[in-house]
Amino acid sequence: SRAINPNVSMCFLVDLPPNALTSTHCCPSLPFPSKIKDFKDFASPNATLRIRKPVHLVDQEFIAKFEKGIALMKALPAHDPRNFDQQSRVHCAYCNGAYHQPHPFEGLKLDIHRSWLFFPFHRWYIFFFERILGNLIGDPNFALPFWNWDSLEGMQIPLYFSNPNSSLYHKLRDPKHMPPHVVDLAFNGKDNSVPYHQQVSYNLATMYKQMVLANTKELFMGMPLRVGDKPQPGPGSIESAPHNTVHSWTGDGHAPNREDMGSFYSAARDPIFYPHHSNLDRMWVLWKTLDEGRKEYSDPDWLNSGFVFYDENANPVRVKIKDCIETKNLGYVYEDVDIPWLHYPP
Numbered sequence: 352s353r354a355i356n357p358n359v360s361m362c363f364l365v366d367l368p369p370n371a372l373t374s375t376h377c378c379p380s381l382p383f384p385s386k387i388k389d390f391k392d393f394a395s396p397n398a399t400l401r402i403r404k405p406v407h408l409v410d411q412e413f414i415a416k417f418e419k420g421i422a423l424m425k426a427l428p429a430h431d432p433r434n435f436d437q438q439s440r441v442h443c444a445y446c447n448g449a450y451h452q453p454h455p456f457e458g459l460k461l462d463i464h465r466s467w468l469f470f471p472f473h474r475w476y477i478f479f480f481e482r483i484l485g486n487l488i489g490d491p492n493f494a495l496p497f498w499n500w501d502s503l504e505g506m507q508i509p510l511y512f513s514n515p516n517s518s519l520y521h522k523l524r525d526p527k528h529m530p531p532h533v534v535d536l537a538f539n540g541k542d543n544s545v546p547y548h549q550q551v552s553y554n555l556a557t558m559y560k561q562m563v564l565a566n567t568k569e570l571f572m573g574m575p576l577r578v579g580d581k582p583q584p585g586p587g588s589i590e591s592a593p594h595n596t597v598h599s600w601t602g603d604g605h606a607p608n609r610e611d612m613g614s615f616y617s618a619a620r621d622p623i624f625y626p627h628h629s630n631l632d633r634m635w636v637l638w639k640t641l642d643e644g645r646k647e648y649s650d651p652d653w654l655n656s657g658f659v660f661y662d663e664n665a666n667p668v669r670v671k672i673k674d675c676i677e678t679k680n681l682g683y684v685y686e687d688v689d690i691p692w693l694h695y696p697p
């Protein structure tokens with residue numbers, strides 16, 4: 352088998368982009384042991400499912416819970432693997448080369464981006480984030496909301512994320528892109544100065560192209576990455592945009608690498624990262640419903656690849672891609688909302 356299961360007990364200093372704002376260690380403060388249990392706690396078929404809702408459609412009570420959960424994560428002792436900063440390091444570690452490929456390819460650094468690992472890695476990553484948060488606020492049904500940037504009402508930074516008194520606020524964001532400024536899903540580093548309705552229509556066309564026209568698993572999910580392959584074989588449509596584009600659009604244009612959202616090492620320090628990835632994860636769910644015959648990879652090297660995370664009890668667990676293919680297995684679904692781009696060919 353050439354499935355990738357990195358040896359996370361060896362964690363190396365990461366590669367940072369030039370002029371990175373902080374020289375950061377992305378390895379967890381509590382190093383992973385060499386023997387790690389497999390994750391087993393799957394939702395039973397009759398379990399109540401957690402329902403992930405659009406960020407702009409949740410009520411005050413939900414916002415208060417979400418804010419409290421993030422505040423509690425930030426307040427945990429710095430070395431606790433569930434601490435907010437430790438959680439952001441998880442992303443950096445898997446992206447910026449802290450882990451290497453398994454023997455005999457230790458020379459190759461692991462990067463879960465720009466390959467078929469993109470969707471499943473982030474699905475598992477935010478799954479544990481959601482459980483940690485739910486656990487801290489004593490609500491096992493807590494569901495991470497999604498930043499519904501593919502809908503008209505969702506095409507801006509959600510208001511309560513830009514309230515400086517909120518735990519969801521983050522300073523390192525582009526001041527020009529504060530609400531009600533509308534997002535550019537095809538952002539290339541320069542601001543479009545087009546009227547609101549024009550930008551909305553560009554965005555819907557981008558969505559159509561990336562979702563509807565990307566009609567093979569290779570185009571949508573990204574290219575295979577197996578043990579021994581060089582990193583970054585090629586991203587899927589959604590990973591390039593809106594994934595990368597919304598990352599850089601959100602990050603601060605005055606920071607050297609559009610930190611924090613605009614660079615992988617720092618992106619997960621901004622609480623908006625998680626609703627952003629919740630919506631990307633939703634795209635994987637939606638894509639399969641667009642046509643019969645749309646399905647993810649069935650290659651055993653993909654299904655048996657996996658990752659290691661800390662769970663809500665701060666225990667390390669090993670997960671496999673094959674166990675995350677149906678979100679119901681993980682105990683959650685996405686609320687059905689209008690899909691305005693569905694009939695919007697460019």
Ligand code: C2O
Pocket residue numbers: 442446464473594598615618628
């Ligand atoms: Cu792993 Cu949105 O980045």
